[in-house]
Amino acid sequence: MKKLNVSFDGITDTTGYLFSLAKCFAAALNSGPYKEYAGDIIAASGFAFRMWTDKGQLCPSATSIWEFKKQKEWFENSGLLCGYVERLWGEDAAEEERRTAAIELIKESIQKGTAAVAWDISGCEWGIITGYDDNAQSLSTLKINGEEGSVAYEKLGLLELPILSVLTVSGTASKDTAQMVADTKRLAAFHLDGKEWCDNASGLAAYDTIITFIKESLSADTAWNLEYYLGTYGALKWYAWKFFEKYNEPALAGLYKTVYEAWQGAFDVKQSKDVTEHAVKEELAAFLSTAKDAEEKAAGLMR
Numbered sequence: 063m064k065k066l067n068v069s070f071d072g073i074t075d076t077t078g079y080l081f082s083l084a085k086c087f088a089a090a091l092n093s094g095p096y097k098e099y100a101g102d103i104i105a106a107s108g109f110a111f112r113m114w115t116d117k118g119q120l121c122p123s124a125t126s127i128w129e130f131k132k133q134k135e136w137f138e139n140s141g142l143l144c145g146y147v148e149r150l151w152g153e154d155a156a157e158e159e160r161r162t163a164a165i166e167l168i169k170e171s172i173q174k175g176t177a178a179v180a181w182d183i184s185g186c187e188w189g190i191i192t193g194y195d196d197n198a199q200s201l202s203t204l205k206i207n208g209e210e211g212s213v214a215y216e217k218l219g220l221l222e223l224p225i226l227s228v229l230t231v232s233g234t235a236s237k238d239t240a241q242m243v244a245d246t247k248r249l250a251a252f253h254l255d256g257k258e259w260c261d262n263a264s265g266l267a268a269y270d271t272i273i274t275f276i277k278e279s280l281s282a283d284t285a286w287n288l289e290y291y292l293g294t295y296g297a298l299k300w301y302a303w304k305f306f307e308k309y310n311e312p313a314l315a316g317l318y319k320t321v322y323e324a325w326q327g328a329f330d331v332k333q334s335k336d337v338t339e340h341a342v343k344e345e346l347a348a349f350l351s352t353a354k355d356a357e358e359k360a361a362g363l364m365r
Contacts, residue, residue: 065193068093079293082187082206084109086179094176105305106140108249115268120287141237149226164228171230181227247364254361269354296325317360324353
C-alpha cells in the first residue's frame with residue numbers, strides 16, 4: 063500500500079472551471095518530484111491554447127473530444143517523459159489487458175513519487191490517482207472538486223463513461239528552454255489553425271461558434287453550458303499569458319493578457335447579469351470578439 067499527499071494548492075484557477083486534465087496533471091506535478099514543471103505544463107502541453115466547441119447547445123463533453131493518445135506527446139513537449147495507456151470504444155476485447163497495464167503504470171509512478179491522472183475519476187472528468195492498495199485491490203483518488211475517494215482495480219476505466227485513459231510521468235528528457243518555448247508556439251499555432259483531429263469546431267473557429275450561440279441560442283436553460291465554456295477556456299488563457307510573460311515574449315504576453323481578460327470579463331458578466339437580456343448578450347459577444355482579434359494576432363506571430 064502506498065498513498066501520496068496530493069492537493070490542488072498552488073494551481074491557479076481563476077474561474078473554478080480550469081480544464082480538469084490540465085489542472086489534475088499540474089497538481090500531480092506540483093505535489094511530487096517534478097514540481098519545477100508544474101507552472102509551465104498547461105501552456106507547454108498546448109492546453110492553454112486549445113478550444114473544442116460543440117456547434118449545437120455547447121455540450122460540455124465537447125471540450126474533451128480529441129485523439130486521447132495525443133496527451134503523451136503534448137505533455138512531453140515540456141521536457142517530461144510520460145507513460146500512457148488507453149482503451150476506447152470498440153476495444154472491449156482488450157479491456158482487461160489494458161486495465162492491468164494501466165494499474166502497473168500507476169503503481170510504478172506512485173512508487174517514484176508522482177500521482178497519475180485518469181479519465182472519469184471525477185464523473186466524466188479527469189481526476190488524480192494518489193495511491194494504491196494491492197490487498198484491498200483499490201486505488202485512492204482525488205476528484206477535481208478536492209474530494210477524496212477510491213476506485214476498485216476492476217472498475218478502472220469502467221465508470222460513468224467507460225473509457226480508460228491513464229497518464230503518468232516516467233522521467234525527464236534533455237530539452238533546453240528555447241526549444242520548449244519554440245515547440246509550444248508550434249503546438250499552439252497548430253491547434254489555433256484547427257489542424258488537430260476533432261469533430262467539433264476547434265481553435266480560432268471556436269470563437270464564431272460560441273459568439274453565434276450567444277446571439278442566437280442562449281437561454282436560461284443553456285446558460286450553464288456557456289458558463290462551463292467561458293470558465294474552462296478563460297482559466298486556460300491565464301496560463302498562456304503567464305507563460306509568455308515568464309519567457310520574455312512581450313508581444314505574445316501582451317496579446318494573451320488581452321485574451322485572458324476578455325474571457326474572464328465574459329465569465330464575470332455571465333456570473334453577475336441576466337444573460338437572457340439582449341444587451342448582456344451583446345456584451346458577452348463583444349468580450350469574445352476582443353479575445354478573438356487578439357488571439358488571431360497571436361496565432362500570426364506563432365506560425
